[in-house]
Amino acid sequence: MAINWFKYSAPSNFYGLAGKLIPFFAWPAAILFVIGLYIGFFVAPTDATQSEAYRIIFIHVPASILSMFIYLIMAGYAAMGLIFNTRLSSMMAQALAPTGALFAFISLWTGALWGKPMWGAWWVWDARLTSELILLFLYLGYIALHASIEDPRRADRASALLAIVGSVNVPIIYFSVKWWNTLHQGATIKFSGTSMHVAMQQAMFITLVACWLYAIAVALARVRSIILERERNTQWVNELKEVQQ
Amino acid sequence: MNWGEFFAMNGYAFYVWGSYGVTLLVFAIEIGLVRNRRKQILRELRLIRTDMEDNGNGERA
Numbered sequence: 139m140a141i142n143w144f145k146y147s148a149p150s151n152f153y154g155l156a157g158k159l160i161p162f163f164a165w166p167a168a169i170l171f172v173i174g175l176y177i178g179f180f181v182a183p184t185d186a187t188q189s190e191a192y193r194i195i196f197i198h199v200p201a202s203i204l205s206m207f208i209y210l211i212m213a214g215y216a217a218m219g220l221i222f223n224t225r226l227s228s229m230m231a232q233a234l235a236p237t238g239a240l241f242a243f244i245s246l247w248t249g250a251l252w253g254k255p256m257w258g259a260w261w262v263w264d265a266r267l268t269s270e271l272i273l274l275f276l277y278l279g280y281i282a283l284h285a286s287i288e289d290p291r292r293a294d295r296a297s298a299l300l301a302i303v304g305s306v307n308v309p310i311i312y313f314s315v316k317w318w319n320t321l322h323q324g325a326t327i328k329f330s331g332t333s334m335h336v337a338m339q340q341a342m343f344i345t346l347v348a349c350w351l352y353a354i355a356v357a358l359a360r361v362r363s364i365i366l367e368r369e370r371n372t373q374w375v376n377e378l379k380e381v382q383q
Numbered sequence: 384m385n386w387g388e389f390f391a392m393n394g395y396a397f398y399v400w401g402s403y404g405v406t407l408l409v410f411a412i413e414i415g416l417v418r419n420r421r422k423q424i425l426r427e428l429r430l431i432r433t434d435m436e437d438n439g440n441g442e443r444a
Contacts, residue, residue, distance in 0.1 A: 175403075184393070191395040194402045201406070236416075240409055248402040255398050352410070356417060363420040370428060376435075381428045 149226050149365045150374045156358040163358065167351035174344030182337040194252045195338070200346040201244040204353055205273060206308050208238035212280075213305040216298035228294035229368065231301065232284060233361035237353050239277035245270055257321055265314035266322040269307055276304040290368050 146152045178196040185192040212234040219228030249267065250260040261267065280297050287293035315324045334342075369375050392399045 179389075189395065190392040191398055193392070193399050197402055197406050237413065240413055244406050244409060247405055251398040251402045255395055356413060359417045360420065363417070363424050366421075366424045366428065370424075370431065375428060376432055378428075380425055381432060383429075 147224055147226050149229065149369055150372070152226055153362055153365045156362050160355050160358050163351045163355035167348050167355060170344050170348035170351065174341050174348055177337055177344065178341030182341050183335060188256065191252065191255050194248050196341050196345045198245065198248040198252060199342055200349040201241045201248065202270070203346060204349050205238060205242040205245050205270070206311055208234050208241060208353060209273060209276070209301075209308055210305060212238055213301040216294070216301040219294050220298040220302075225291075225368075226365075228291075228298070229361050229364045230357070231298065232294075233357045233364055234353075235277055235281050235284075236360070237356050239274060239281065241349070241353070242270060242274040242277055246274060253321075262321055264320045264322060265318040266311060266320055269311040269314050272307055273311060276300070276307060280304070 146155055175196060178193060182193070184190060212231045215227045215231035215234065218224060219231060246267070249270075253262070254260050280300055283300055284293045284297040287296055314320060315322050366375055375381060390396060390400070
């Protein structure tokens with residue numbers, strides 16, 4: 139099949155494509171959140187040791203996974219923009235940062251609300267919690283740095299460096315529970331199998347997919363505005379029907 | 384199980400609903416911000432366009 143994928147690396151072409159794609163991510167995200175949380179709250183049994191408090195897991199774990207993955211994807215796009223000088227990759231990195239920060243915040247917030255009843259503390263300066271907090275600060279630093287430089291191409295390059303250097307933090311978060319003694323429990327789901335109830339696993343997997351789709355939909359919507367903002371002086375933007383009216 | 388029991392979460396209501404409530408809130412805020420950003424840039428672009436038409440020569444004011 140002769141599909142010209144490079145066509146969509148031009149912001150003018152990607153703008154329309156992104157607009158068409160959004161509903162295909164947004165609606166399944168909403169539906170899967172409902173299904174996942176239904177299973178999580180009504181099918182999954184009460185936990186023997188944590189009672190109902192464990193149900194925080196269905197948002198805490200997906201949000202934590204997403205906060206790390208989005209960072210790596212953001213750093214990847216930023217690096218592509220830096221190396222190949224492709225404008226759209228830099229715009230995608232810029233569009234992903236706020237959503238990544240949001241998931242890092244949710245991870246920390248739900249973690250605090252889970253830590254209090256289980257460990258007796260909202261917060262401890264342990265390796266996993268601290269490295270996740272650093273992840274949130276990396277996102278905020280990336281956003282602030284990008285916003286502080288007026289020339290968008292220079293802003294792309296400077297913040298790309300920050301994003302790339304900061305990506306060493308992601309494996310630190312992931313392996314922190316193995317490398318250091320920590321209050322935070324290790325991975326429950328391993329390649330060797332899991333002790334988790336099957337309905338709990340299903341609920342967590344479905345909400346994880348829902349979070350992924352949500353993140354993609356929001357990033358696509360945001361990148362469309364970024365494209366318009368940064369291409370405002372071009373012919374094609376002025377000819378768009380949403381600008382013409 | 385009745386609804387009262389369900390919402391009580393066996394005494395963990397504050398922690399469980401505090402987690403999901405705030406998550407829902409930040410999702411709603413993010414969607415609102417994304418929508419506003421689009422509205423704002425479109426408004427600016429329409430202004431630029433009318434300025435251009437006013438000049439009549441296609442140059443930006």
